Amino acid sequence: MTRNGTIYWDPYDPALAVDPYPLYARLREEAPLYYNEQHDFYAVSRHSDVQHGLADWGTYSSARSDILEIIQADIALPPGTLIFEDPPVHDIHRRLLARVFTPRRISTLEPRVRAFCRRALEPVTGAGRFDLVEAVGAELPMRVIGMLLGIPEADQPAIRDRTDETLGTEDGGKINHEDILSTDAFKDYIEWRKRHPSDDLMTELMTTEFEDEHGVSRTLTDDEVLTYCSVVAGAGNETTGRLIGWFGALMARYPEARRALAADPSLIPNAIEEVLRFEPTGPFTGRYVTKDVELYNRTVPAGSAILFIQAAANRDPRRFDDPDRFDIHRVTQHMSFGVGAHYCLGAALARLEGRIAAEEILERFPGWDVDWDHAELAQTSTVRGWKTLPLVIEGAR
Amino acid sequence: MTQRWKVAVDKRVCVRTGLCAASAPEEFELDEGGQGHARSETLPASELVLEVAESCPIEAISVRDADTEERLFPPES
Secondary structure, three states, X not given: OEEOOEEOOOOOXXXXXXXXXXXXXXXXXXXXXXXXXXXXXXXXXXXXXXXXHHHOOOOEEOOOOOOHHXXXXXXXXXXXXXXXXXXXXXXXXXXXXXXXXXXXXXXXXHHHHHHHHHHHHHHHOOOOEEEHHHHHHOOHHHHHHHXXXXXXXXXXXXXXXXXXXXXXXXXXXXXXXXXXXXXHHHHHHHHHHXXXXXXXXXXXXXXXXXXXXXOOEEOOOHHHHHHHHHHHHHHHOHHHHHHHHHHHHHHHHOHHHHHHHHHOHHHHHHHHHHHHHHOOOOOEEEEXXXXXXXXXXXXXXXXXXXXXEHHHHOOOOOOOOOOOOOOOOOOOOOOOOOOHHHOOOOHHHHXXXXXXXXXXXXXXXXXXXXXXXXXXXEEOOOOEEEEEOEEEEOOOO | OXXXXXXXXXXXXXXXXXXXHHHOOOOEEEOOOOOEEEOOOEEEOOHHHHHHHHHOOXXXXXXXXXXXXXXXXXXXO
């Protein structure tokens, strides 16, 4: 990880998937402003720098996306991507979705999310061993997002596989920018949905009147609706699936925490926050620097790409006592959902899915270990988490 | 008579989305740190203010009737 005593961090290095934290700690302490020559980007890792920078959209823009290789590709991005926009256009677009994703509206989904979760766990109930990612992580978020968008159940797996494939990178690979802008997965539905409106997000997006950035009152174009749907599917599937995987892994590693949660499920919401702090599924976020900035006595020139390492900020000892200790009782305000204009739109949904998955898993399986030799951890250029997590159930035979 | 509301933003939980000021610029503004607050001690009751409070992704905004102190959002659970 280091060259001649200097720190070297390559965000595309697959070897870092296993334990990036010692290197993040060195960045935070020794190179709070880091520059990587090979990939030509800057990075900050201290909590206060990440918090301040992510909230400052005027200096650190999302208009070229939040993924390093896409920022550097400097390509035209379509309107309606939200994640790849700045205020005020971003806020206009976000407000269209914000009313659907309010904590209150999301909480009304609880019975349906729980039903999906129970259905996902049914085939493995009584099993001595099963892959948590396959059974729940890849299943539950797909069903929930599919339900929200109004995708027929039979077609939901294909949609998930397509969006995951778009965002997936292997062995330090980079995302193809033509793939990430593809909306093909939803094209078939929009025409059909126009003729068969229903109580779902796609219908709502097609019919909601809003005032656009030119002051024109209108509804979204088909292309914009497709972009919105692709963004929601892309942002809501793999991230939440990885959260559920991290829950399974951390509960095996810290059995006393697992026993505490099984005995008192009211502790679960706070435990989910600690899982999010300790192992954020999105470890870092990219921005484009719009004007020269002075950081730690160096000038970061306008036109640079910069990464904000939330996974490092979440363990900054300036902000959290004993940050490398996993503590489900900790009151935490982590950076894992970001901060500022791009604070995760789906945060309430991810929390709901995480809590319900935890409750249902703990109720069925109060104890488990992980077959670590057959578990597989992966880091793509956007997420880090378990691809495979075989649980070995205690007391099963 | 026009009902007035006391609208408060909890600075301990506000994550600086700026959505309140973007959605209702006449009612909300952001401070230097990017956290939102109501422009005056009380605001005229409106659907918009309630919608802004409900749309805050971490429910940092609370709304009370200025006369009766009755909490309108988030509703008492």
